[in-house]
Amino acid sequence: MANFVVVGGGAAGLELVTRLGKSFAGNKQHTVTLVEPSGHHLWKPRLHEIAVGSFDNELDAVSYVQHSVCNGYQFVQAGMSGLDRESKTIVLDRDVDGNNTLSYDYLVMAVGAVSNDFKINGVREHCLFLDSSEQALLAWEQIKKMLQSSTQQRISIVGAGATGVELASELAKLNQQLSRYKMGGSLAVTLIEAADRVLPASPKCMSEKVQRKLEQQGVTVQLNAKVQSASHHQLIVNDTAIEAQLQVWAAGVKCADWLANLDGLETNRINQIRVKPTLQTTLDDSVFVIGDNAECPQPDGSMVPPRAQAANQEATHLAKQFKRLIKDKPLQPFIFKDGGMMIALGHDYAVGSVMGNKLVLRGRWVRNIYDTIFRLHQQVLFGWGRVSALMILKRVKCLLNPYYKGSLS
Incomplete structure (x- = not known):
């Protein structure tokens, strides 16, 4: 029996528990648990739309409680405040069912990164x-x-x-x-x-x-x-x-300060946890790290960039590797495949680079590709049937409602 605990319900963490939960459906030998302090998942690359009131929380937000029930994993609404690698337990920042610790066989850190204020005077207080x-x-x-x-x-x-x-x-x-x-x-x-x-x-x-x-x-x-x-x-x-x-x-970009003191795990200057190509930490093979909080080396000596596409690829890769792990097969290294970069400039225009940054595209159709990336993320979470229904509902709402949903009164 293997107990998988994933800390962080961002794009990487949620996609990983979704894939694992579906893979182990009906198999009581393995459990999957997501630890996340928020109640709902919102795709981080679209936070700027939430800040301007143009993101549809009703259709595009994901309830962790409902999603966990439908996809075969357990959800613990709490944050992580400590780690004991010897006893294989994490410390939670609040009591859950009278206990503030959680045991694991394999732990995955997917807590992401935050903006770096570079310790400039007044930034933290006034921005x-x-x-x-x-x-x-x-x-x-x-x-x-x-x-x-x-x-x-x-x-x-x-x-x-x-x-x-x-x-x-x-x-x-x-x-x-x-x-x-x-x-x-x-x-x-x-x-x-x-x-x-x-x-x-x-x-x-x-x-x-x-x-x-x-x-x-x-x-x-x-x-x-x-x-x-x-x-x-x-x-x-x-x-x-x-x-x-x-x-x-x-x-x-940097990672949370508490990651720098996580039971001796190696970190870099921006608090990313150092991992081997297999996404296992350099000091503990039972602890994995994916997403922006991982410093993962590549064959050419570079590091995986802190991008949403890298986090998605790592989640997909690790889900496959865990299947190998429980079958006692060796883990394969993670190789990042750069799909380019796309930047949205309003709801009807985007600019993107592809083919190893050799070709730059722009226009409304590039914006459609940008939106498709988000729908692919939703497809992992819900399947194409529900995603198609969401797209139709969103189109209808756009026709009936003003452009910005937020009340200005």
Whole structure:
């Protein structure tokens, strides 16, 4: 009998327990448990849409309780606060059925990553982050209040990676769409990036196309702009004050600080847990790590990048490897296959790079591909039948409702 415990219900963790739960359906010898503090799963690459009120929580959110019952795994609503590798138990941050520990035979860490404030003075206190659905919903509540003003409201976004770029574009689209309400106020969006171009990890020609589109949408882009400090409604950037009613931090990536003290497991400078090519930790073969919180080496000496597609591939790979594991077969190494990058710039436009970043595409049909990636994630969770029904329902709602579902009153 094998007891699999997965910590973290993001894209990687939820896809893994879904695949394992279905694989072991009817087999009482193996149990699968998901440990996650939230009650609902929302796909992290679309948090920027939640922050702007354009994400359909009713149709696209996943209840862990309901999903676990339908897919053969157990759900424990709690966070992880510690690990005892010798006794093979994890410590929970709350009591569950009178106990705050959980035993495992094989543990999978899939807790993801968060934005890196680089310990800049005032950032943690005066900027909003978009690392969770709760934070994204908080941002939307503040933006709704700003939209009720009769004067122009300013929003500063720090970090022109995927999250920052998509959020800036979505806000610009919101500004255009809400003109139908004939409200007196408007939004002025400024995107601040320390590098010399937006999307610094993408091909240069892709960065140029994305920046051009952002500027066409009315976003002010500031490059080579280093944030020195943050205070209430103000950022100091290159010794110049930038005023804004809302300040969003979307720069850098790191993992939670508590991962650096997880019973001696090896971590790097941004708290990622070091793993072998088999996704097992370097010091304990019973502990696996997938997603953004893993530092996984590749044959060419590089590391798997912290992207959603890498997390999805790792979940698929590990589900297959666990089947081999219970049959006493050797584990195979994980090899990341880069499918390129796609950035949404509003609901009708996207820019993407494919073929090893040799070809850059743009347009409405690229946005359709972007949406298909999300539907593929849902397909793993629900199957094509329900996904097709969700797509039809969403189309009907779009025809009947205003573009933005959130109440502005």
